[in-house]
Amino acid sequence: MDTPLSASPDRDTSARFFNRELSWLAFNDRVLSEARNPDYPLLERLRFLSISGSNLDEFMMIRVAGLVGQVQRGIDKPSVDGLTPAQQLSEIRARLAALNERQQKTLRDLREMLAEAGIHMADDRRIDREAHEWLRRHFLDEIMPVITPQALDPAHPFPFIANEGLGVLFTVRREEIKANQEEELVEMVLIPSALPRFLRVPGEEAIYIGIENLITRFAEHLFPGFEMCGSGVFRVLRDSDIEIEEEAEDLVRTFRSAIQRRRRGQVIQLELETEFDPTAEALLRDRLATPGATFVKIDGMLGISGLSDIVKEDRPDLKFDAYSPRYPERIREHDGDCFAAIREKDIIIHHPYESFDVVVDFVRQAANDRNVVAIKQSLYRAGNQSEVIEALVEAAENGKSVTAVVELKARFDEEQNLYWANKLERAGVQVIYGFVDWKTHAKVAMVVRREEEGFRTYCHFGTGNYHPVTAKFYTDLSYFTADPRLGRDAAKLFNFVTGYVEPRGTELLAISPIDLRETLYERIDAEVEAARQGRPSGIWLKMNQLTDHDMIERLYAASEAGVEIQLVVRGICNLRPGVPGLSENIRVKSIIGRFLEHSRIYAFANGAAIPGAETKVYISSADMMERNLDRRVEQLVPIENSTVHDQVLQQVLLANLLDNERSWFLQPDGTYERADPGEKPFNCHRYFMTNPSLSGRGGALEAGGVPTLALRRGAV
Structure with a gap:
C-alpha cells in the first residue's frame, strides 16, 4: 500500500486535490511493486526494477529540477494542493529516501533468487581463477584503453561529469612514502557511457560484473606504484529540462544549442556508495555542491536502470512467454491492401496485441502506390530505427508530395528527431517544426489518393507514437478511416501546424x-x-x-x-x-x-x-x-x-x-x-x-470466438 499523498489536511485545497509530484512517486512505487510480484518471472521482475530506476532518474532531472529552480528564484506560490515548492521538495526527499531503500531491498532479494536460478551478479565467491584471468585480460585490452584516471589537485582542473555520469574516486598513496599521510592523492575515473553497464563472463553459467566493480577490482593496473587507501562509486544527475525562448529565430539551431546546455545542467543529485572514502567524498561534495542539490548515500547499486543489461540474458524460462502480435485478418482478406480494407470499413488496431506492421504497411503502400499524390504525417517520437521514416523518404524519392511535422520538443528525443528531420529534408520531404511555444503531440497521418470517383483521403489517428519499439509494449489504438469528414478535418489540422491557419468549422475532429x-x-x-x-x-x-x-x-x-x-x-x-x-x-x-x-x-x-x-x-x-x-x-x-x-x-x-x-x-x-x-x-x-x-477480425467474426464482456465484475 502506498503512503498518503497529502500531509496537509488542514489546507482547503488539499481536501480536493492530491499533489502532482507525490502522486507520481506513488505511481513509481506501484511499478516497483511489480518487481516484487511473485506471479512474474524473475527477469521480468528485474525489468520492472530497472524501469522504476529509469523513471526516478527522469523525475529527478525534470520535475525535481523544476522545483529546485523555483526555490532558487524565490517562487513560493503554492500548488493547487497548498504546498509551496520548498514544501514539495521536503516531502519528495522524504519519500525518495524510502523509495531508494525499497529499490535496494528488492534488488538484494532478486539477486538471491536469480543466483538460485543460475544468474549471478558477481561477488568474489563466483569469480574463480579462470574467470578472474579472463576479466583481467578484458580489462587490460578493452577497458583500460578507454578510461582515463585524473588526479584531483591544483595542477589538474576538476573534470566535467556528464548527466547520469558514473565514476569511481580512488584515494591513493605512493608506496615508497606511504608513511607520509600528506602524500595522499585523490584520483577520478569517469566511466564512458559507451561501455556496457554490466559485463558477462563467458561460459554457460551467467555471471555479470558491474563496470564500476571491474575497474575497482583491477585498479592496481591503473595506478602502478601506488597503494590503494580507499575508493567509492558515485553518480551525478543534472537538470535536463530544455527551455526555448518564444522569439527564437532559428528553431533547429536553438535546439542544438539547448541540447548542449542540458548536458551541462545544474547538478540536482549526487549519489554515493554508503562506504565512500571520506577524503574523496569531501572533495566531491565540495566541487559539486550547488544550491538545492541532494546528496544521497545508497547502500547498494547506483544507477538501478542499468539492470536492463542483465534482463537481456537469454533465459526464456525466466521471462514472459513469447508473444507475437496478430496481423489484422481484415487486411489479409484484401490481400494486404490497406486502402481496400479501409475503404470497405473503418478499422482500429489495438497495439501491441495487433502488429504495428500494419501502420508501417499503410505508409509504405502509400509510398509505392502510383495513385497516391500526397502524404502528410506528424512525428513526435519515431525511435532510432524507424521504418515509417524510411517509407516517407521512399515516398518523396518516388515523386510524392510528402509533408512531415517533426516535433523537436519531444523530451529526450530532440537529437534523434533532428537527425530524422535532416534525413527527410535531404530526401525532398517538406519538414515542418510546428509552433515554437506549443508541442505538436497529435498522432495523425493522411494519404491523398487518386481514384475513379476522384481524390479520396485515408487517415490514421493514433493514441501513441509512430515508434516501432514502444508499439511492442505500449497499449495504444490506431484508427484507420476513409471518412471524408475526418479527411477534411485532418487537412485543417495540418494547415494549422504548417501555416498557422486556425481550423474553423471542423466536422468531427476536436x-x-x-x-x-x-x-x-x-x-x-x-x-x-x-x-x-x-x-x-x-x-x-x-x-x-x-x-x-x-x-x-x-x-x-x-x-x-x-x-x-x-x-x-x-x-x-x-x-x-x-x-x-x-x-x-x-x-x-x-x-x-x-x-x-x-x-x-x-x-x-x-x-x-x-x-x-x-x-x-x-x-x-x-x-x-x-x-x-x-x-x-x-x-x-x-x-x-x-x-x-x-x-x-x-x-x-x-x-x-x-x-x-x-x-x-x-x-x-x-x-x-x-x-x-x-x-x-x-x-x-x-x-x-x-x-x-x-x-x-474480418469475415471470421461471423463465426464467433470473441467472448462478450459483461459489466458484472470478472464476467466474460
Missing part, C-alpha cells in the same frame, strides 16, 4: 488548444444535465495522467449531480475519489502489468445506459492535463463506425474496468490498494492477448 477542452466540457455537462433530469448518465475515461484542475472540478460537479464516473488513470491523478459530498460517485483505478497502458479513451453515456450503442466514444492523443489541453496540438476523434465503436467501448475500455489482477484502486486518503481478484480473476492483458479484436 483540436487543442482550439476546442478540445470545450468539447469534453460539453460532454461532461450533458451527463450532468441527464442526471438532473433522471435520465441515464455515466462517464468512463481512460488516460495516462489526470492533473487539470478545471477538468477535475468539472468531474466533481458531475459526481455531485449523481453521474457515475469510472476512471482508469495509469499514472498521476490529482483527483481525490470517494469523498462524500464531493466525489463519492467517482472510482479511480490504475493498471500496471506486462504492458504499459497508454491509450486515451473517453466515453459518455449520452442519455442511455453505458455501455451501449448510444454512448459517445472518443480516442485521443491528449491526457487531461493543462499542457495537453492548452499548450499542445492534440486531436480528439469521435468513433462512429458501429464495429469500431463496440471494440473500443465494449472490448477495450470495458476490459480495463473489469480487470482485477493488475489493478490498483485509489483511496480517498491518496493510498492505492491492489484489487482483490476474488473467485473470478480477470486480467485484461491476458484477455487481449488471447482474443482477436472486433474490427480487425
Whole structure:
C-alpha cells in the first residue's frame, strides 16, 4: 500500500486535490511493486526494477529540477494542493529516501533468487581463477584503453561529469612514502557511457560484473606504484529540462544549442556508495555542491536502470512467454491492401496485441502506390530505427508530395528527431517544426489518393507514437478511416501546424488548444444535465495522467449531480475519489502489468445506459492535463463506425474496468490498494492477448470466438 499523498489536511485545497509530484512517486512505487510480484518471472521482475530506476532518474532531472529552480528564484506560490515548492521538495526527499531503500531491498532479494536460478551478479565467491584471468585480460585490452584516471589537485582542473555520469574516486598513496599521510592523492575515473553497464563472463553459467566493480577490482593496473587507501562509486544527475525562448529565430539551431546546455545542467543529485572514502567524498561534495542539490548515500547499486543489461540474458524460462502480435485478418482478406480494407470499413488496431506492421504497411503502400499524390504525417517520437521514416523518404524519392511535422520538443528525443528531420529534408520531404511555444503531440497521418470517383483521403489517428519499439509494449489504438469528414478535418489540422491557419468549422475532429477542452466540457455537462433530469448518465475515461484542475472540478460537479464516473488513470491523478459530498460517485483505478497502458479513451453515456450503442466514444492523443489541453496540438476523434465503436467501448475500455489482477484502486486518503481478484480473476492483458479484436477480425467474426464482456465484475 502506498503512503498518503497529502500531509496537509488542514489546507482547503488539499481536501480536493492530491499533489502532482507525490502522486507520481506513488505511481513509481506501484511499478516497483511489480518487481516484487511473485506471479512474474524473475527477469521480468528485474525489468520492472530497472524501469522504476529509469523513471526516478527522469523525475529527478525534470520535475525535481523544476522545483529546485523555483526555490532558487524565490517562487513560493503554492500548488493547487497548498504546498509551496520548498514544501514539495521536503516531502519528495522524504519519500525518495524510502523509495531508494525499497529499490535496494528488492534488488538484494532478486539477486538471491536469480543466483538460485543460475544468474549471478558477481561477488568474489563466483569469480574463480579462470574467470578472474579472463576479466583481467578484458580489462587490460578493452577497458583500460578507454578510461582515463585524473588526479584531483591544483595542477589538474576538476573534470566535467556528464548527466547520469558514473565514476569511481580512488584515494591513493605512493608506496615508497606511504608513511607520509600528506602524500595522499585523490584520483577520478569517469566511466564512458559507451561501455556496457554490466559485463558477462563467458561460459554457460551467467555471471555479470558491474563496470564500476571491474575497474575497482583491477585498479592496481591503473595506478602502478601506488597503494590503494580507499575508493567509492558515485553518480551525478543534472537538470535536463530544455527551455526555448518564444522569439527564437532559428528553431533547429536553438535546439542544438539547448541540447548542449542540458548536458551541462545544474547538478540536482549526487549519489554515493554508503562506504565512500571520506577524503574523496569531501572533495566531491565540495566541487559539486550547488544550491538545492541532494546528496544521497545508497547502500547498494547506483544507477538501478542499468539492470536492463542483465534482463537481456537469454533465459526464456525466466521471462514472459513469447508473444507475437496478430496481423489484422481484415487486411489479409484484401490481400494486404490497406486502402481496400479501409475503404470497405473503418478499422482500429489495438497495439501491441495487433502488429504495428500494419501502420508501417499503410505508409509504405502509400509510398509505392502510383495513385497516391500526397502524404502528410506528424512525428513526435519515431525511435532510432524507424521504418515509417524510411517509407516517407521512399515516398518523396518516388515523386510524392510528402509533408512531415517533426516535433523537436519531444523530451529526450530532440537529437534523434533532428537527425530524422535532416534525413527527410535531404530526401525532398517538406519538414515542418510546428509552433515554437506549443508541442505538436497529435498522432495523425493522411494519404491523398487518386481514384475513379476522384481524390479520396485515408487517415490514421493514433493514441501513441509512430515508434516501432514502444508499439511492442505500449497499449495504444490506431484508427484507420476513409471518412471524408475526418479527411477534411485532418487537412485543417495540418494547415494549422504548417501555416498557422486556425481550423474553423471542423466536422468531427476536436483540436487543442482550439476546442478540445470545450468539447469534453460539453460532454461532461450533458451527463450532468441527464442526471438532473433522471435520465441515464455515466462517464468512463481512460488516460495516462489526470492533473487539470478545471477538468477535475468539472468531474466533481458531475459526481455531485449523481453521474457515475469510472476512471482508469495509469499514472498521476490529482483527483481525490470517494469523498462524500464531493466525489463519492467517482472510482479511480490504475493498471500496471506486462504492458504499459497508454491509450486515451473517453466515453459518455449520452442519455442511455453505458455501455451501449448510444454512448459517445472518443480516442485521443491528449491526457487531461493543462499542457495537453492548452499548450499542445492534440486531436480528439469521435468513433462512429458501429464495429469500431463496440471494440473500443465494449472490448477495450470495458476490459480495463473489469480487470482485477493488475489493478490498483485509489483511496480517498491518496493510498492505492491492489484489487482483490476474488473467485473470478480477470486480467485484461491476458484477455487481449488471447482474443482477436472486433474490427480487425474480418469475415471470421461471423463465426464467433470473441467472448462478450459483461459489466458484472470478472464476467466474460
